[in-house]
Amino acid sequence: MDRLRRASGAVLIVLGVTCSLLGVLPHQTSAANAAVVAPIDVRLVAQNFNVLAGTQFRFTVGVPDAAVRNQLEQDTTTTLRITAFAPVITQEQVRSITAGVEPVGQLTVADLQLIQLARTETNNYTAFLSTTARTNSLRLTKDGVYPIQISFMQNGQPVSKLTTFVNFFNSAIETARLPIAIASSVTTPLALAPNGSIAISDATRKQLADLAQSLEGGAAPLSVQISPQILDGLARSTQPVDIDLLARLQTAFANHDLLRASFVPFNPSSAQRTSRVNDFQQLSKLGDQILELRNGEKNISPNVWFSNVLIDVDGAALLNTSNVHTVVLTPDAAEKIGTLDNYAKPYRISNDVALRTTDPVFAKTLSNNQINPVITACSLAAELLTQRQEVVDSGGVVSSNFVILTTTSGAPINTALLAPLAVAIDRAPQLRLRALSSLPRANSEATLVDVPRSNGVDVSVAGKAIDSLADELASTSLMLPPDASQLATWPTSRLAMLDDRLSSDEFALYFKGFRNQLRLLRASVKVPESLSFTLGGRESDLRLQLRNDAAVDLTVSVEISSAKLQFPNEDRIVTVPANGAIDLVIPVVARASGRFPIEVVLYTPDGLVQAGQRVQLTARVAAIAGLGLVVSGAAALVLIAWWLSHWRAKRRKSAAQKHPAIG
Known part of the structure; x- marks a missing residue:
């Protein structure tokens, strides 16, 4: 059989990766009858990677196919x-053994009948093996990382094979420990809808629930960067599921390392080159405020910036103004930099800012969907231990190294892989799980890397468009009372539109939606149309009704004009109650009588932005009292003059008829 195994070694190497992960071993043909025993699918469900001498090894394996389980159990x-x-x-x-190459130097073998295995509630099999007993044991003596093969055997032939590793040590006394950080970045769509409402999808909720589950796994600290805008969205949501999810995340954050992030993604390199530094600083400040609010009693470290886009010299200069001394790039972001000599060492983007990234081999493994995640976790932990040992053997200082583990894109590691990996690292006396924000500052001896200029989105396009809303936003805000919620949400909405992930069409929707929010509020205060007023004299009062359809008190400036009416030259600033109305009484001096139009225009309190539509009303002025007296007096004088003239003419005629000369 040994000769046959050596003869088929080349085939096993080719098929090794698949076989190791699937727990399947290609059948080895019997020299006697060439019969083939069908391979079976076996998974390593759990194991204790770190084993102290005097304790037990524990391996739990599962056979997913119930029919195969029955066949195994029936075969004596x-x-x-x-x-x-x-x-x-x-x-x-x-890496070679993980890829399928057979480990060498067999040390000890334990064969267990199925009856000797513990059966779990999920029909898995658990083997407990002593480190010291004469039977049912793996009697190891020296500290080291040992390859372990687990196989189901039938008739003395293997029908499955799994290869994993254990870290065996005789003393739990801490030695020089290699610091390791596990980091991820959680990016979600904007929680803010174009109309200003909060809209969180079920897919986003599941993504956040998965994050909470991974943080609740036990090993700590894990380093996570989460977009502050989604935390703000959860806090503003009225959905109970979102409120509960935020509370769950906040509880989980207490044990882990929450990394800095701008409110929405905004490329610092582009911001520096296009003079949008102020935009980035506002986004960064708002992001810090939200994260500090949700991070319990711990403070967010300002010194480390985790990025899934390339940060060049320009971006590093901008980040350095906000106290960042180390930029950590995901492998995707660092791809254009090329291969580095040692991924556990710091490099420099500039004199002031260090650069670190993840070994692409680690990242690729962490990014793939693993059929046997427990085996993958133990293989990675074994690599880290041997990496530490290589530093020790070369005379290096272990603590001056710092390994960062992340996926190629920075997306969260699958929980099925993350949980056993974090536990394996956390419980190894030679390794230490550290917060990414605890990265030491690189010294001047770190190698300066030629980072190519990033070619990300031009953030100035959105920035300039949003600048055009500044005056309108400022004027409209003056309509609101100091405690109005819009005074907090509008600046946030304006900044959310700077998200550099938005396409031009998406940005247009948000821009239009935000402007509509401002216009709708201004249009909430109305003057009833088609009103007519009757003024009873030269000096009178015009009673103008203003109605507010908004759920908040609004203040407006009222301008009124008419060619035939004179109004006092004064500012008319009026506050109209929420969902209510108010009568504005305006003194009027009429210049003539009759019917003529009055134009009413509402403005923001500073008079710079019109609120709503111009309204034309009608005023009817009756005969003016002063002018009537004059006319009446004149008419009376005319009448009296006519009467006197008529009376005198009549007397002269009568006198003439009585004259003696006539008689």
């Missing part, structure tokens, strides 16, 4: 074989 020759091999001492050895 079935055993579970666990084999330990000579310890590995380099990363390359770990």
Whole structure:
């Protein structure tokens, strides 16, 4: 059989990755009858990666197919074989075995009948093996990282194979520990809808619930960057599920490392080059405020910036103005920089800002969907241990290294892989799980890297468009009382539109939606149309009704004009109650009588922006009292003059008829 295994070694190497992950071993043909035993699918469900001498090894395996489980249990020759091999001492050895190369130097073997295995509630099998007993044990003596093979055997032949690793040590006394940070960035769509409402999708809620679950896994601290805008959205949402989710996240954050982020993604390199520094600073400040509010009693570290886009010299200069001394790039963001000599060492973007990133090999493994995530986690932990040992063997200082683990894009690691990996690192006496924000500042000896100019989105396009709303926003805000919610939400909405992920069409929707919010509020105060007023004299009062349809008190400036009416030259600033009305009494001096139009225009309190439509009303002025007396007096004098003239003429005629000369 050994000769046959060596003969088929080349085939096993080619198929190794698939076989190791699937727990499937290509059948080895019997020399006697060439019969083929069908391979079976077996998963490593759990194991204790770190094993202290004197304790037990624990391996839990599962057979997903119930029919195969029954067949194994009915075959009396079935055993579970666990084999330990000579310890590995380099990363390359770990990667080679993980890829399917057979480990060498068999040390000890334990064969267990199925009856000797513990059965879990989910029909998995757990093997407990002593480190010291004569039977049912793996008797290891020296500290090291050991490859372990787990196989189901039938008739002495393997029908499955899993290869994992254990970290065996004789003393739990801490040695020089390699610091390791596990980091991720959670990006979600904008919680803010174009109309200003909060709209969080079920997909986003699941993404955040998965994050909460991973943070609740036990090992800490994990480093996570989450967009502040989604936390703000959860806080402003009226949905109970969102309120509960925010509370759950806040509780989880208390044990972990919350990383800085701008309110929405905004490329600092582009901001620096296009003179949008103020936009970035506002977004950064708002992001810090929201994160501090949701991070409990801990303070957010300002010194580390985790980025999934390339940060060049321009971006580093801008970040440095807000106390950032280290930029950590995801492998995707760092791709254009090229390969680095040592991913555990710091480099420099500039004299003031250091650069770190993740080993792309680690990142690729962490990004892939793993069929056997427990095996992957143990393989990664084994690599980290051998990486530490290589530093020690070369005479280096372990603590001066710092390993960062993340996916290629920075997206969260799958929880099924993250949980066993974090526990394996956290419980290894040679490793230390650290917060990414605890990265030490790089010294001047760190190598300066030639970072190519980033070619991200031009953030000035959106910035300039939003600038055009500044005066309108400021004037409209003056209509509101000091405690109005819009005074908090409008500036936030304006900044949300700077999200550099928005396409031009998406930005147009948000821009139009925000402007409509301002216009709708201004249009909430109305003057009833088609009104007619009757003024009874030269001096009178015009009673003008203003109605407010908004749910908040609004203040407006009222301007009124008419060619035939004279109004006092004064500012008319009026506050109209929410969902109510008020009568504005305006003194009027009429210049003539009759019917003529009055124009009423409402403005923001500063008089700069019109609120609503111009309204034309009608005023009817009756005969003016003073002018009537004059006319009446004149008419009376005319009448009296006519009467006197008529009376005198009549007397002269009568006198003439009585004259003696006539008689």
